[in-house]
Amino acid sequence: MGVVALAGGVGAAKFLRGLVRIIPPQNLLIVGNVGDDVELYGLHISPDLDIIMYTLAGIVDEEKGWGVAGDTFHCLEMLGRLGFETWFNLGDRDLAIHIIRTKMLREGYTLSQATAQLCKMLGVKAKLMPMSDDKVRTKVQAGELLLDFQEYFVKRGTMDTVTDVIFEGAKKAKPAPGIIEAINMAERIIICPSNPLLSIAPILSISAIRKALEASMAPIIGISPIVGGKALKGPADRVMASMGYEASAYGVAKFYGKLLKHLIIDEVDIAHKKRIENLGIKVTVTNTLMKNVEDAIRLAKILMEAE
Amino acid sequence: MGVVALAGGVGAAKFLRGLVRIIPPQNLLIVGNVGDDVELYGLHISPDLDIIMYTLAGIVDEEKGWGVAGDTFHCLEMLGRLGFETWFNLGDRDLAIHIIRTKMLREGYTLSQATAQLCKMLGVKAKLMPMSDDKVRTKVQAGELLLDFQEYFVKRGTMDTVTDVIFEGAKKAKPAPGIIEAINMAERIIICPSNPLLSIAPILSISAIRKALEASMAPIIGISPIVGGKALKGPADRVMASMGYEASAYGVAKFYGKLLKHLIIDEVDIAHKKRIENLGIKVTVTNTLMKNVEDAIRLAKILMEAE
Numbered sequence: 001m002g003v004v005a006l007a008g009g010v011g012a013a014k015f016l017r018g019l020v021r022i023i024p025p026q027n028l029l030i031v032g033n034v035g036d037d038v039e040l041y042g043l044h045i046s047p048d049l050d051i052i053m054y055t056l057a058g059i060v061d062e063e064k065g066w067g068v069a070g071d072t073f074h075c076l077e078m079l080g081r082l083g084f085e086t087w088f089n090l091g092d093r094d095l096a097i098h099i100i101r102t103k104m105l106r107e108g109y110t111l112s113q114a115t116a117q118l119c120k121m122l123g124v125k126a127k128l129m130p131m132s133d134d135k136v137r138t139k140v141q142a143g144e145l146l147l148d149f150q151e152y153f154v155k156r157g158t159m160d161t162v163t164d165v166i167f168e169g170a171k172k173a174k175p176a177p178g179i180i181e182a183i184n185m186a187e188r189i190i191i192c193p194s195n196p197l198l199s200i201a202p203i204l205s206i207s208a209i210r211k212a213l214e215a216s217m218a219p220i221i222g223i224s225p226i227v228g229g230k231a232l233k234g235p236a237d238r239v240m241a242s243m244g245y246e247a248s249a250y251g252v253a254k255f256y257g258k259l260l261k262h263l264i265i266d267e268v269d270i271a272h273k274k275r276i277e278n279l280g281i282k283v284t285v286t287n288t289l290m291k292n293v294e295d296a297i298r299l300a301k302i303l304m305e306a307e
Numbered sequence: 308m309g310v311v312a313l314a315g316g317v318g319a320a321k322f323l324r325g326l327v328r329i330i331p332p333q334n335l336l337i338v339g340n341v342g343d344d345v346e347l348y349g350l351h352i353s354p355d356l357d358i359i360m361y362t363l364a365g366i367v368d369e370e371k372g373w374g375v376a377g378d379t380f381h382c383l384e385m386l387g388r389l390g391f392e393t394w395f396n397l398g399d400r401d402l403a404i405h406i407i408r409t410k411m412l413r414e415g416y417t418l419s420q421a422t423a424q425l426c427k428m429l430g431v432k433a434k435l436m437p438m439s440d441d442k443v444r445t446k447v448q449a450g451e452l453l454l455d456f457q458e459y460f461v462k463r464g465t466m467d468t469v470t471d472v473i474f475e476g477a478k479k480a481k482p483a484p485g486i487i488e489a490i491n492m493a494e495r496i497i498i499c500p501s502n503p504l505l506s507i508a509p510i511l512s513i514s515a516i517r518k519a520l521e522a523s524m525a526p527i528i529g530i531s532p533i534v535g536g537k538a539l540k541g542p543a544d545r546v547m548a549s550m551g552y553e554a555s556a557y558g559v560a561k562f563y564g565k566l567l568k569h570l571i572i573d574e575v576d577i578a579h580k581k582r583i584e585n586l587g588i589k590v591t592v593t594n595t596l597m598k599n600v601e602d603a604i605r606l607a608k609i610l611m612e613a614e
Contacts, residue, residue, distance in 0.1 A: 042410030074379050078403035082428040092399040096385035099406075103349030121389040 002027030003304075004182050004218075005190040008199025009033070009048040010065035010233050011225050012192030013055035016126070018296025019190075020056060022304060025125035029182045031209070033194070034111065034130040035138030035167055035202030038150045040088055041079060043098040044105055047150070048199065049115055049130060050097060057122040065233065068093040087155040112176040131203040134173035138202050139166040149198070158235040161242045165197055170205035175212075183212040190303060191222035193288070195236040196255045197243055204259075219261040221306050223288060223299070224249040227266040232289070250275045262306045264288060264299070282306070309334030310611075311489050311525075312497040315506025316340070316355040317372035317540050318532050319499030320362035323433070325603025326497075327363060329611065332432035336489045338516070340501070341418065341437040342445030342474055342509030345457045347395055348386060350405040351412055354457070355506065356422055356437060357404060364429040372540065375400040394462040419483040438510040441480035445509050446473040456505070465542040468549045472504055477512035482519075490519040497610060498529035500595065502543040503562045504550055511566075526568040528613050530595060530606070531556040534573040539596070557582045569613045571595060571606070589613070 003023060005016060007030050016030060033048045047066070054060035054068055061067045071091030080086040090098070097118060104114040110133040119128050140152040142160030152160060183189065194200055204210045213220060229248050231237040237247040245251040249265040253276040256263075262282040265272060266289070273283045284306055290296045310330060312323060314337050327335060340355045354373070361367035361375055368374045378398030387393040397405070404425060411421040417440040426435050447459040449467030459467060490496065501507050511517045520527060536555050538544040544554040552558040556572040560583040563570075569589040572579060573596070580590045591613055597603045 041406050042413055043406065068385070072379055072381050072399065074399035075382065075402045075406070078375070078400040079407070082403060082407060082425075084407075092379065092381035092402075093385040095382045095399075095402065096389060099348050099350065099382070100386070100389060100391075106349055118389075 002029075002186065003188045003190060004029045004031060004179075004186045005192055006031050006194075006200055006203050007033065007048070007052060007192045008194025009036075009051040012048075012194045012199070013052045013060070013065070014290045015192050015223060015296055015299060016052060017055050017293055018290070018298070018300040019303075020126050021293070021297050022300050025056075026127070028126040029179070030126055030128045031131050031179055031203055032115075032128055033199045033202050034132065035136050035205075036149045036153070036199075037137070038088070038148065040090070041084065042102070043095075044102045045088070045090070045098050046101065046111070046115070046130065049128060050094070052128055053097070053115075053119060053122055053124055056124045056126060056128075059122070067091045088150060089154070110176070112178075129176045129179060131176065131179070131209060132173040132206055133176050134169060136167055136169040136173045136202060136205065138198065139168055140164075140198075141166065158238070162197075162235075162239045163242060165201060165239075165243070167202050167205035170202070171207075173206050175206050175209050180208055180212045183209070183216055183218075186216065186218040188304065189213065189216060189218050189220040191220065191256065191260070193223040193225040193232070195225060195231070195234055195239065196252055197239050197245075198234075198236070213259055219307055220259055221262040221264065221303055222252065222256060222260050223264045223303065224252045224266065224269065226252055227288060228268040248272055253279055253281050264303060264306065309336075309493065310495045310497060311336045311338060311486075311493040312499055313338050313501075313507055313510050314340065314355070314359060314499045315501025316343075316358040319355075319501045319506070320359045320367070320372070321597045322499050322530060322603055322606060323359060324362050324600055325597070325605070325607040326610075327433050328600070328604050329607050332363075333434070335433040336486070337433055337435045338438050338483075338486055338510055339422075339435055340506045340509050341439065342443050342512075343456045343460070343506075344444070345395070345455065347397070348391065349409070350402075351409045351418075352395070352397070352405050353408065353418070353422070353437065356435060357401070359435055360404070360422075360426060360429055360431055363431045363433060363435075366429070374398045395457060396461070417483070419485075436483045436486060438483065438486070438516065439480040439513055440483050441476060443474055443476040443480045443509060443512065445505065446475055447471075447505075448473060465545070469504075469542075469546045470549060472508065472546075472550070474509050474512035477509070478514075480513050482513050482516050487515055487519045490516070490523055490525075493523065493525040495611065496520065496523060496525050496527040498527065498563065498567070500530040500532040500539070502532060502538070502541055502546065503559055504546050504552075505541075505543070520566055526614055527566055528569040528571065528610055529559065529563060529567050530571040530610065531559045531573065531576065533559055533576075534595060535575040555579060560586055560588050571610060571613065
């Protein structure tokens, strides 16, 4: 069929809202990272899936990149009043999704079934799937500390130096149904501009997915989330550096290695072009900043033409 | 110990906020109606317990008598957008309670344990207990229609003529732990000004509770929720009439019958005094309207002096 995209959160969502405007969204399977999932107050929260759903549904808070536009935080405020920790930002409108997802999971739906239902309810036409219906949890090692992903990311504001990343449950986890088939039949596979070590690596930690990607005849094309040595959002640059990778487009290429056929890098990183090509990876240099949907469309077009 | 109060929702809560100001709240056990409980969106909602908790915690929406003051309804709005029915008014702050209650129940807490925890979190010092930890559900028969309580009460706005009331599960239900002991040791038992047939009857449908009340040596003192033939709030007058009771203070006395030692009725109902006394029930006539906490305190004092 069509296109498979491996996606993290905000960066991926910004790109995907361009992509769904230039290809029929039903031809797109987005494989989302659920290593960041967390259970809070008994509710199952899938932050990366939500960001993508909200963005593609056109209801995302554009400024923050996550959450529902114009949302309030009154329930969270009350939870605080009841004595609970409230470091995870759960908006009132946002909560509706978590409540319904949790209800469906309790009723026996798999996470991929629940996600499909939520997408339908929100009018998202692209197919969005968690990488796995099994529980995989990203844990961050920061020296002596072993942190849950959201503890590292939200509660402690990425202040810790990441020395290792662990994907708990990955060994036993199977890909969500249909992912392998979609990879096998894909014309094109995209690695969205997401944190390689924290957002894409959890997807690749499912060995059947990695193997299918390695065996795929389709070109695997990435977009560097690092521009001018800095992550556009989040801690990708720092995490790459502390994990022994160069915090650059080159470092991204190096991390994906043979998996990647082609990497889209920003104009400011033109100096890395040759170095990346020397790894056997094709390079397209363009303006990769996405300030609006037009930028995303332009970038998606370049990506769909890359070979 | 002290005082046991059988309570429905708004009317009971208004009275109880006076009572807890004239007796040590820890000497009071409120036995709450949970026949109205409902599961919505996978959340366990106990409307009557919530009204009492919010009122005693001082956070109730005074105008409506239920819900949290100043609450918003953004989560509900989003649930509607997702395609769910939204006839039950769930505020955003209100939701925090339902989310935590549901979490506790899923973790194995009983409803009485969860209620105790929530009361503690909200700073409610009186002891509030559901009539039972077992599932009892009030169903309303309206001609051919058999309605769930909230369907009758909220969704259809009490527009149906009630021909029967059924307490599903009552036969097998046991009183929540401690209720019987508290009744046995009570100095005084109060039947709050709640709907006799829809709010107090579910409590009395637990046979061990009814028997303990019948056997109790403590005076059982009620306050008529019907004033001048009209319910102060809700459909009590219409339900009494359609169920074959006079919609009056006398009808209330008749319904409780021998259970009642003393009934507080409003001044406008003075004509019923003699008729009620003829049932063997003492009567105190006073202004029973509670416009503010001072009114509730005054009424509570009268009730605590009644014999």
